Every structure is written in structure tokens, then in C-alpha cells.
Amino acid sequence: MKKTIYILLISIFTTVFASAQELTWHTDMGKASEFAIKEKKPLLMFFTGSDWCGWCIRLQKEVFQTNEFKKWANENVVLVELDFPKRVPQDDNIKAQNRQLQSMFKVRGYPTIWFVNPEMNSEKQINLTSLGKTGYVSGGPAKWIDQATSML
Template sequence: METACGRLTRYTSGKRRARQHIDIIVTFVLIAMRSVILLLIICAMSSRTAQAQMMHYPDKAFEMAQATGKDVMLVFSGSDWCIPCIQFNKKILSDSSFLRFAGDHLVLLEADFPQRKKIEAALRNQYDSLAAIFNPKGAFPQVVLLSPEKKLRAYVPTRQQTPDGFINTLKQLLQ
């Protein structure tokens, strides 16, 4: 025959086991929630990294263009002396909406011709070769759309453009 004390002991140990099961379930739920939050953070960061980065080495830019099938947007610039170039860089090339668009559709390449800063001779020779073909008049800034095979697609106007206007111009030219 079971005593009241034995029933109470069995009842409390059963409650204790149930509480342990609940604690385990809550722990798993919290771990799952943390995992979901971590995945959301990673997704948000990866969408931010989908923005285009300006490249400075023509060979690498055209290799990337061929691998991705994207056109190259070549920007001739004088980064430390050309006021319109500096303004174009700040207003358009640094704009987050432009960088997202470019990340999806273009490989960005800058051929910079600074006056105060020195660049490698081999790189300067590559820039000079591109300028001889695609910017013979030496216009700054000059933006050129090229196929991955270095064929001219279009000259892109840069004057009096807003980021959205520049993106719309590029969309039309890329069709």
C-alpha cells in the first residue's frame, strides 16, 4: 500500500521531470531563434556587399566582366585635380543606389590620372592605352561603356546628372 508521502514524492519528481523537459524545449527554441536572427543579419550584410566596388586594374576588370557577362563602365578621372571628376565621384559614384545598380549590372573600372599621386608605371601604361582608344581628346570625367571584349558600347554623359538620372541613362544604354 502506498503512503501519502510516496504519492507526493512520485508527483513532485514527475513535475520536476516535466519542468526539465520544458527547460530543454525552451533552450532549443531560443537557439533556433538566435540562428534565425543570425541568418537575417548575414543576409542583410550580404545585400550590402552586393554593391559594386571600383576596380583599378584593367586586366582584372575585363576578366571579371568576361566571367560574369557584365559590361565594363570605364571612368577616366583626375582624382586629385579635376573638380568635375571629384564632384562626379561624390555625387554619383559614391551613391548607394548607383552602387547597388552597378553591382547587379556592371564591372566598374577607374582609369585615374592624378597629378600629385604617383601610380605604377605598368598601370599608367594600361590607362594610357585605354585612353588612346576610348578617350583620345582627354576629357575628364569621361565615362565609357564597354563590352567584356573591350568593344565600345556607348559614351555616357556625366554633366548635370543625378544618381537616379545616371542609372536611368545606363539602363537605356544597357538594353
């Protein structure tokens, strides 16, 4: 009986800890910007080709899926995924939004990560102030986080 309770407690603890380390990737830039303004955090805008871009997939595995990055991201930024898939269906509004932002930020290759501060102006429009950009950085999560932190 004690062994069962012990295993149950470990299972609950593991589930709670794992969910605390999960990330929320927003796809709606407007909602993400409002959330970032409320939280007083910059946006990390990840331009990716999730189902075809090898360097994007590598960045996800080597950095974005690590506990080190998850902890850093939850404390420092609001995440936005701006995806350009080839095989995965995508909502037309999201497609249009992503193309507009790609053009606005002159994204020519993937992965590209822009850090921006969203600000609400007097006409209730959101302005984005650029903090810097990066892409794939070899050396694992610590090196990538160091470079990102220097921009923030």
C-alpha cells in the same frame, strides 16, 4: 543585458548591410575584363583625374557614392577606374595601361565614362565592343543611371 545585445545586433546588421553596398573599382583592365566575361557584364570604364578634376570629384559624390548607384552597379556592370592623378603616386604599369586606353578611346576630357563589352577571341585576346559613353550628368543618380542603362 538585453539592451547591449540589441545594440550589438543593430551594429552587426549595419556593418553587413554597408559592406554589401560597397563597390569594387578595378584598376587592372585585364583582370577586370576577365571578371566581366565570367560575370557576363559590361565594363564601366571611368576616366578620371581623382585628385584634381572638380567634375570627377562631383560625379563621385553626387552619383558614384550613393546607395542607388552602388545597387545598380553591383547588379549591372564591372567598374574600372582609369585614373590620371597629378599628386598621387601611381604604378608605372597602371600609368601605361591608362594612357593606352585613353588614346584608344580618344578621351580628351574628364570625367569620361565608356561602357564596353569585353569578349575573348580565339587567340585568347580580349576585344572591347563599345556600347556608348557619357560624363557628368546633372540631376543626381537617377538621371545618370537612366542614361547609363539606355546604353547597356
